[in-house]
Amino acid sequence: MNPSELLPSEARERFRAGLNVPTAGWSAGWAQANLIAVPREQAYDVLLFAQRNPKPCPVLDVTEPGEFASSIFGGDLRTDLPAYRVFEHGELVEETTDVTGWWRDDLVAFLIGCSFSFEAALLEAEVPVRHVEAGCNVPMYRTSVPCRDAGALGGPLVVSMRPVPAEQVATAVRVSSRYPAVHGAPVHVGNPAALGITDLGAPDFGDPVEVRDGEVPVFWACGVTPQAAVMASRPPFAISHAPGSMAITDLRDSTLLVP
Amino acid sequence: MNPSELLPSEARERFRAGLNVPTAGWSAGWAQANLIAVPREQAYDVLLFAQRNPKPCPVLDVTEPGEFASSIFGGDLRTDLPAYRVFEHGELVEETTDVTGWWRDDLVAFLIGCSFSFEAALLEAEVPVRHVEAGCNVPMYRTSVPCRDAGALGGPLVVSMRPVPAEQVATAVRVSSRYPAVHGAPVHVGNPAALGITDLGAPDFGDPVEVRDGEVPVFWACGVTPQAAVMASRPPFAISHAPGSMAITDLRDSTLLVP
Incomplete structure (x- = not known):
């Protein structure tokens, strides 16, 4: 099946099963999102960074600490993206297709709009x-x-x-x-x-x-900007999507349109 | 002079001197803002509340802890609004024209757009x-x-x-x-x-x-919404503008217009 015709839930299922490809062109008409997840202690800085830099960081949703779903993303944020990057003190320590083992009870996930x-x-x-x-x-x-x-x-x-x-x-x-x-x-x-x-x-x-x-x-x-800030500013821990391998949300692109 | 013709700095000077009137119609063409200031410890909740409720809480700017000016407000946030409300545990403890005595080193001020x-x-x-x-x-x-x-x-x-x-x-x-x-x-x-x-x-x-x-x-x-949330949720301390008595900013209304 053409990836552009898959529903978000169908696309997420393939990524959960291990498929690792960039998501450009997938699930046409459904919004894709950048992911950056940090411990609650660093979450204010990330949210304020987004508020102060709205062009690169338009926030679509923020999860409660430890949660791995969101009102705009029915899947599992730990497994349903094609690939992730894990950072410790700004250093990339792993690129992987599943971050279940890295997820923490105090992690707050930010979903950020994608071009x-x-x-x-x-x-x-x-x-x-x-x-x-x-x-x-x-x-x-x-x-x-x-x-x-x-x-x-x-x-x-x-x-x-x-x-x-x-x-x-x-x-x-x-x-x-x-x-x-x-x-x-x-x-x-x-x-x-x-x-x-x-x-x-x-x-x-x-x-x-x-x-x-x-x-x-x-x-x-670009929504990779918060990831670059994590690399530059070295907070103790962060998880992001791998650039280009986005979270496919349950939000229609058309809902993001202004008149 | 007609209040609508005053520059923001001129209007703020009058309020600093003690004038206490609603600001509707003042400084025509310049954006007015709602104020809510809370200790840094509660600031994430306020910023997240704004992110999740963008219609009532469109954030124009957020100060650093303890600061009382902002890139969009050249005056002194403690004295240059006509009137303020001070809350302890959700109770209104004072309505006053000057909150210099109440300001704290850990206060973060949110300036929120006004209709x-x-x-x-x-x-x-x-x-x-x-x-x-x-x-x-x-x-x-x-x-x-x-x-x-x-x-x-x-x-x-x-x-x-x-x-x-x-x-x-x-x-x-x-x-x-x-x-x-x-x-x-x-x-x-x-x-x-x-x-x-x-x-x-x-x-x-x-x-x-x-x-x-x-x-x-x-x-x-309405930007009084975060103030109502403070009254309902009883955080230990908060300062707001008195409803209708806004912060007159140095931002032109026209910069807030979308095409």
Whole structure:
């Protein structure tokens, strides 16, 4: 079956069984979410970081300590994503498809909007989405733009990049700006160097994609940003999704649309 | 001088000197904000309550513990509002025009959007705003609609009410919905009983206003909601603005507008 036609519960079942692939293009029309889970003691800093950096960190839901489901995610947050990253003091200690053994009673999970949610709308407006065409992960880059700090948490803005034909840039901005809960309008259009990105061919997360003649690289704020803050700020413990391997929620993309 | 023409800094100076009046209609074009300040230990619950109840609690800014200014409020949060309420274990212990003596080193202040910000846009669209015409405070009501709990914090949704001529209700909805950061579209139109409000003439906060023949009562989520949650949930200590006596910020209303 085409992954784009799977219901969220069906997609989650496959990931629970061990399938490990990026989720771009999966369960079309259903919102995907970034995951960052930290102990309750660090949760205020994460929530405040999100409040102060709403473009990269639009919070869709926050769990109670120790819980592993959410009102927008009927599955099990410990097993139903394709892949996870576990951090201790900012160091990646494991990448795995199941974090049941790592989950703690005091963990608070944040589900953060993902730009995959506006890709269907881009395609409908006939704006091509290269990484979906290519069947790979979206390229993501750490920038030189700092986020606003919150308590012990700080770090760089992370962006995702999609090459857009020059004549369609305005359409891409207009369409994505209607989805503020999933990063909204681009943070930058056209000049990677202005963001401190020296080589588009070497993303920090995900896969490189071709930028063709006549195309402009367009950059959106990315939900990997809190993960980069965890790596920069070294809280004692954190679990995140593996970049591009999202939580597929029970929320319709259309509910995130503003008029 | 007409209060609507005062700059935020000029308005704050008058309040600092002791003037105690509701701020509806003051400093036209500048955003006003609700204030709720709690000790750092309770701050996560307040921030999570706001995240889970975004209609009544759109957070504009959060201070560092002990600070009494903010990036959007150049004045002194302890003196520059017309009036404050001080709560201990949910009980109102003082209403005063200066809380310098009550401020604590661990207090975190939340500035929350206020529906006064879209009143200028309503007036521009020729929708009358009765409490501004009457020169009184907006009527506010505790409803029977519960908010979503967050940790120890829970309570009822509080709403503000504006009577709108029936033929202009759609305009009022359309105009206010463009301001999601200051409560956005109404939460209810037309039937006070559906919100558990038995007598429009007896608001829980603010002043009653006349509802004329051919007018429909329209209800917007209100930033007094976190204050009602404090009264219902009895955290050890909290400071709020007095309902209707807002913090006048250095943020332009227009920056809160979505396209």
